[in-house]
Amino acid sequence: MSSTAPSTSTSSTPSSSSSSGGSGRSRFVIGxxxxxxxxxxxxxxxxxxxxAKTGAFPFTTIAPNHGVAYYRLPCPCARFGLQSQCRPRYGSCQNGTRHVPVEILxxxxxxxxxxxxxxxxxxxLDDLRTADAxxxxxxxxxxxxxAGKATVGYDPVNDIDWLTSEVHAWVFNNLTKNWGGLVRRHTMLKASPIETLHKQLSGYGCPQSMVAKAFDACPKSLRDKPLETWDQETDVKDFVTVFLKTRFPTVVALNKIDLPDADTNIEKLDRKYGQSQELVLCSALAESFLRKLAKQGFIRYTEDSDEVVTHDDDAKLKPMDEKTAARLEKVRDLVLFRYGTSGVHQVLARAVEVLGLVPVFPVKNIHNFTTGAAKAVFRDCLLVPPHTRVRAFAAMVHPELDRNYQYAETVGGRMMGEADEITLDINIISIKTSES
Ligand SMILES: Nc1nc2c(ncn2[C@@H]2O[C@H](COP(=O)(O)OP(=O)(O)OP(=O)(O)O)[C@@H](O)[C@H]2O)c(=O)[nH]1
Ligand SMILES: [Mg+2]
Known part of the structure; x- marks a missing residue:
């Protein structure tokens, strides 16, 4: 990821080497x-x-595909009546709705x-080591x-369980492949269980604090048990279950809601998982179809809504042939009318939300929200992990801001302490440095 070098004073230019908050382009990866x-x-x-290539046969994809999606949120430019000056460095701002890049894998x-x-x-699955959710x-x-082969009347009710257990096996097998050696080293070094588990799990791109969080979420009986006496089949498996929830928060996208049997299966899945999982309904095909028609000038489509304008409503749009018009009618009836949207953006929004990410707008001038000489406001928006403190945020924006840190202010010139947590309510921040 590239980034522009910051000025030595306050800057909102995000760092490409940031380890925890990320660049303004796209730091968070959804697998x-x-x-x-x-x-x-x-x-x-x-x-x-x-x-990406798609197809109605298994294993169309072998090498991973990447793309950048845009998480939408209200941009503060609207609150301050500055929409005309809002020019994001990455992503965009459309009528006060900010589109923040998130990488999809x-x-x-x-x-x-x-x-x-x-x-x-x-x-x-190793390709997913960089995924945050x-x-x-x-x-x-x-x-x-x-196995992904075409059939009729398949009951998907167990798909969530078996997939979860395969992901579990991926982590469990990695953790236990040399359990004897791990335990010997643990005893020899008199290490804490968190240090030892972290060493073995570091390939999953998680800081020790994340392993500690998972460990703390385990039942007391497991935490009190010396690691060298952990039983692989019970204790280690239980730990991996908790670790997965911490390391890979998951949203379940119930896809293909445009097809006839979807309703019955949605009900079944909702009964079984509605309380324990994040379930979101979607139709990827419907969304792609609508976007394609919009790109080709047949419709005007407001993504994430049920608003579709055709030639019948606006003569400037191209008329559709009968087949396309019939397909559009079907998508409107089966997806937009019944569910309100194609759902794909809700899936992304839930994924950002399960991570608890907080959007933060670093600015150089806290009074007019600009950065640098230009008049443009709110140039950057970073999604940061929950409970990020001001000083840690400075380091995420750029190491220079951390090195030369003096103080931070928010709207109205109100001072912030370096240990203050950034919240959704206080997320416009200017970092002042000794070079300012
Ligand atoms: N009706 C309908 N079909 C869909 C929807 N989403 C995907 N499909 C179809 O399902 C088939 C498989 O889609 P892919 O996107 O290739 O599936 P995949 O999960 O990437 O498959 P692999 O790469 O083989 O693992 C294709 O024929 C798609 O057109 C949807 O929302 N509705
Ligand atoms: Mg595929």
Whole structure:
């Protein structure tokens, strides 16, 4: 990721080397998992400008596909009546709605037994090591079996469980592949369980604090048990279950809601998981279709809404042939009318929300919200982890801001302490340095 070098004084230019807050372009990665043909690549294409290959047969994707999606949130420029001056460095601002880039990563399909080598195995899950959260795409239409082959009347109710257990096996196998050696080292070094577990799990791109958080979330009986006496089949497995929740918060996207059996399956899945999982309904194909028609000038479509304008409403739009018009009518009836939207942007929004990310707007001048000489306001927006403190945020924006840190102010010139946590309410910040 590239970034512009900051001025030596206050700057909102994000750092490309930031380790925890990320660059203003896209630091957070959402990984897409699911069985073959669930619609993972279709989801990527629907929400980004990627053109990943899709197909009604398993293992269309083998090498991972990347794309950049845009998380939407109210931009402060609207609150201050500065929309005309709002020019984001990355992403965009449309009528006061900020579009913040988030990277999406689509990997190969996973089948039951993948951890024992079935399908493509689960080695490709290693591609997900950079992901911060996961979207599990489930084919809710019942038209593909567990291996992703075309069928009718398949019951997807167990798809969430077996996929979760394959991801579990991926982490468990890595953690226990040399458990004897790990325990010997642990005893020899008199290390804490968190240090030892972190060492073995560091390949998952997690700081020790995340392992500590997972460890703290384990039952007391497990925390009190010396690591060298942990039973692999029970204790280690339980720890991995908790670790996965911390390391890979997951949203389940119930995809293909445009197909006939979706309703019944949605009900079943909701009954089983409604309380315990984040379930969001979507149709990747409907969204791609609507975007394509809009790009070709047949419709005006407001993404994330049910607003579709056609030639019948506005003669400036191209008229559609009968087949396309019939397909559009179907998408309107089966998706937009029934669910309000295609749902793909809700999936992204939930993924950002399960991570608890807070949007922060660093500015040089806290009174007019500009950065540098230009009149442009709110140039940057960073999504930062929950409970990020002001000083840590300065380091995320640029190491220079941390090195030369003096103080921070928010709207109205109100001072902020360096240990203050950034919240959704106080998220416009100017860092002053000794060079300012
Ligand atoms: N009706 C309908 N079909 C969809 C939807 N999303 C995807 N599909 C179709 O499902 C098939 C599989 O889609 P892909 O996106 O290739 O699935 P995948 O999960 O990436 O599959 P692999 O790469 O093989 O793991 C394609 O024929 C898509 O057109 C949807 O929302 N509705
Ligand atoms: Mg694919």
């Amino acid at each position: 897409i998992v699911g069985k073959p043909s669930a619609g993972k690549s279709s989801f990527l294409n629907a929400i980004t400008d990627a053109l 689509d990997v190969a399909g996973l089948v039951p037994g993948a951890s024992a080598g079935l399908g493509l195995g689960n080695q490709f 996961l979207v599990h795409v489930v084919d809710v239409s019942g038209t593909t079996d567990a």
